[in-house]
Amino acid sequence: MYVLRHSYLPLALLLAASAAAQPNFEEQIAVTEVTSQQLGEGLHVLFGVGGAIAASIGDQGVLIVDDQFPGMVPKIRAKVRELGGGDIDFAINTHFHFDHADGNLVLGPEGTWLVSQENSREKLTGDNVINLVNQTIDQPAYPDDALPSITFERHMRFHFNGEPIDLLHFGPAHTEGDAAVVFRGHNAVHMGDVFNNAGYPFIDADNGGSLAGIIAFCQGVLEEIDANTVVVPGHGAIADSAALEDYVSMLSTIHDRIAALITSGASLEQVVAARPTAEWDEERGDPASFLNRSYTSMTR
Structure with a gap:
């Protein structure tokens, strides 16, 4: 659907946009404008x-x-300078999706x-x-100078601006290459799109x-943080560890319901009709894409 390299919406909005009426x-x-x-x-x-x-x-x-x-x-650079910073020395990608990583191109x-x-x-x-x-969105390969030159498998640590900063990977989750970034001195964690606080998570089942x-990734992060940790989602309002625990509980319940339906031989259409997300739909929004990608990931 997308042709121009820079013609994107954030993924949460793309999910809400119809193919017939793209903004x-x-x-x-x-x-x-960038706010902070x-x-x-x-x-x-x-x-x-x-x-x-x-x-x-x-x-x-x-x-x-x-x-x-x-x-x-x-605009990001201008906001950083307004907050007292200079050039951007390091940029960590929580995953490869365009709405989180296309700034690499600059x-x-x-x-x-x-x-x-x-x-x-x-x-x-x-x-x-x-x-x-x-x-569907076609995301072209990045040129060499926009590719990460520093990578890790499960864990790496920065010692930067007076605190340890841990990068953690607990296996495939939102994509196959997600990273959680824990700012130990501030007791804060950036979750990327593994934690979506603006709706149901998007599961990139094809990647x-x-x-x-x-669920497993979030549980892994919860073992690394405490009750006072600030949790930054990929999209949505800043939250806390209790909100992340509630998110895991919700997703676990939905997973078990879908699994039971699949075991009984239910098709995707029958899973959708059973409304396994019903009590969260008012808060989280339309579950159609979430159910489709969940079902797909559970039947492969």
Whole structure:
């Protein structure tokens, strides 16, 4: 569906857009300003078009988690400077999807060190198709200078701006290459799209994602944090560990209901008709894509 490299909406909005009535992607990027929320001294969350960005700003420089779109990078850079930072030294991709990683196309050539889980880098080296159910998005391979040059398998640690920053991977979840980023000194974690606080999660079942994997990944993160941890989702409002626990409980219940239906021989249409998400639909929205991708991931 997409042709121009920069013509994107954040994934949460793409899920809500019909193929027959797509908004003007460039226009949204052009009119959206970056806002910020402070989590602590030197740590902020930036909101624009695409995934939420965590920004560590201090004496050693600037490290961000996710970088949205090329058209948003000048606005991100301006907000970082407003908050007391300079050039962006490191940009971590929580996964390979365009609304979190396309800023690489600007930052990489400018000299920012790009970081990701190994599987995400591998995905970025080739052409990808993201199936949103109501439409598909073709994400072209990134050029060499926009690829992460630092990768990890399960765990790596930065010592930056006075705190340890842990990058953790607990197996395929939203995609096959997700990373959670834990700011130990601030007791905060960026979850990427493994935790969607703006609706049901999108499961990229064609690129390694699964409902069971999202649950397991979140459980792994919960073992690394505590009751006072600030939890930054890929999309939606900043939350806490209790909200993440509720999210896991919801997804686990839905998973068990779908699994029981599949065991009984139910088709996707029958699973949708059984409404296994009913009590959360008012808060989370239309479950159609979520159920489709969950069912797909559970029947492969």
